[in-house]
Amino acid sequence: MKSRSSLLLAILAVAAIHLAFAQGERMTLPKVVEAGSAFSIQSVGSGKAELYIIGPGQVLKRDVQLGEMTSFATGSLYNAGHYLAVLAGGSFTETGSFDVLAASKPANLSFLAKPSRLPVGLHDGITGAVYIFDGYHNLIATPTPVSFELSTSSGAMQKHAAVSSNGAAWTAMDSTSEQGADHFVARIGDVSSTRIVAQVPGDPCELTISARQVGEKVQLTTAPVRDCHGNAIPDGTVVTFTESYSGAQSTIDAPLKHGIAEVTMPVRAGATFSVASGVVMGNQIGWNK
């Protein structure tokens, strides 16, 4: 085992020295091989020799009959990169090199979409970056047209086209005015990758309350709370009710349930009721009963 390693190292050293001038005398190499495709190497002369193919993450060895064609089956070389071929006979060593390039047909897309959740109506709020790989996970560096599509649950769609550069393409899109789970798709031909982007309502808009007396208390109820695009604000959003009276005040933070928030507060003559959610203020009601 150790002697084989030593032999290989020696061959590589010799190959490095002879690479520049020894190429092409006893074997004919392809200049470029597509990853995963079959290829062959023609040798000249007679007798037996050993052929080594050395590249990134892969080493192949074949016993060859000089003067014959050595064939490599589909899938023999699949990592893109620069490969060294070494033909070692009893009295000679010849080297050459060739490139294995990523397959031209994309097979996988790695799609990064950010963010996964954002408010509606944001300009360039959604970004998507796609990396294009062949079937052997080699990055396809040749410019490739990519289509980005963002579709809402109601079917509305934004489309952007881009051309990849060094294996990557990206885009930015606006969030729409409609809340829901949007499908963000990157597509090249029949290969696609989908991400879900949740578009959520923005800040409440025109927050209003109404008041009615229930026994010795006042029941305060918001109108259905919506954002400025008409989307219902989700349940759980906190609405703050404040009752101000005679230099004092009472407050309740109540979550929206079924689209509205409702609280009861004590009746005090001359009190003022107000409502707010986050940094958005609503209306005020004076209570003089």
Place this chain on the structure above:
Amino acid sequence: MSKGLLLAAVLAGATVALVVVGTVWPVPSAKAYAGGATLVRSASTPEGAVVNLGDEIRAQAWDKAYASFANKGEFTEEEFIHSLTGTFPSLLTYSTISDFETRPIHASDNEAEIDLKFHWATVVGPSARTYHLHVVKNADQWEPEWPIVKEPTVPPQVIPVNYLRWDVIYRGPGDDWGAQDVEAPHVRIVDMHPVERADGVIVLGELLNEDVVPAYVSVAATLISKNQTPIATEDCFDKISHILLPKQVTPFLIKFPGVTLSQVGSIRMMPQSTLVSASADPVIEIGDEQWHSAPGALLTGQLINQSGQVVNVAHVLGTFYDKSGQVVWVADQYVDSALLPQNPVPFEIRIPQDLAKNVSTQRTVLATYSSGGSL
């Protein structure tokens, strides 16, 4: 014999002698705290009777404390214990009395008024409670009357709750490389400014959860000197409401002891948020909030639990604003009793007296902890 051996022998002998003396003739207070006996003082004076009571309560000698009351016919021993520590788990359940003090208010031949103030050592810092005791003379002994406040009982009822809760499923190992994880909540600092106090620089502000999901939040700040080197980094610890529901705002306060504002060139703020499971309940009314600028510079009010769930620990945070709406101060108080449904519990938040004149408005928020379950 060398000097070292002689010294060791002397120290060993002295230790043994002191152990023997301490065992045979223990100091009364040590004996009492060890559970051997009460720290008996003469109850021939009103103050002596109240001090005895304080010692017994501190030693949790409930039988003896209860037996010493002049009005024990009005309540049971269990009610007395509950009036001190509460029926339901609260901040005081896991606390001990570190000290107490008495303050005579008035005394005559047969009766006296004395304040008994207990200092509790709780997990969130010291907490004090004062009891106003009426002490009466019975024969030649003085006996305190316990100001019993029976814990209210909640009538049997059904309180409907539309239980609203967020649960989170995070990205798993089986998801592909490009798949997103759930987005952290979007939070925003809506107000921030530093003030200089005698003990250093304090950064005050407010943080808004502008997202539609609950967030666990914290705020850290780094003071940068005028030559762009960091002076110190601190965070707000518990001077913030850490769980923020959607569109909820919390104040925060960050202390930088020993720093002066003249040293500071800029401040780097670092709000942090994490998506967490949370519940929108319970709903607590903060009622009768009143600002008393003088004397005392304090905000008083009461908490009313509008849900059916017992709230074991409540943390009240007050934000105080000047006329222009800028935050002047942030102060807090942990309420030491459990919040039972519909039962008001008072709170009191103090701010530095010198800031009182600047306060124009205030806003109060509440963070709660419930160990689960209803009554």
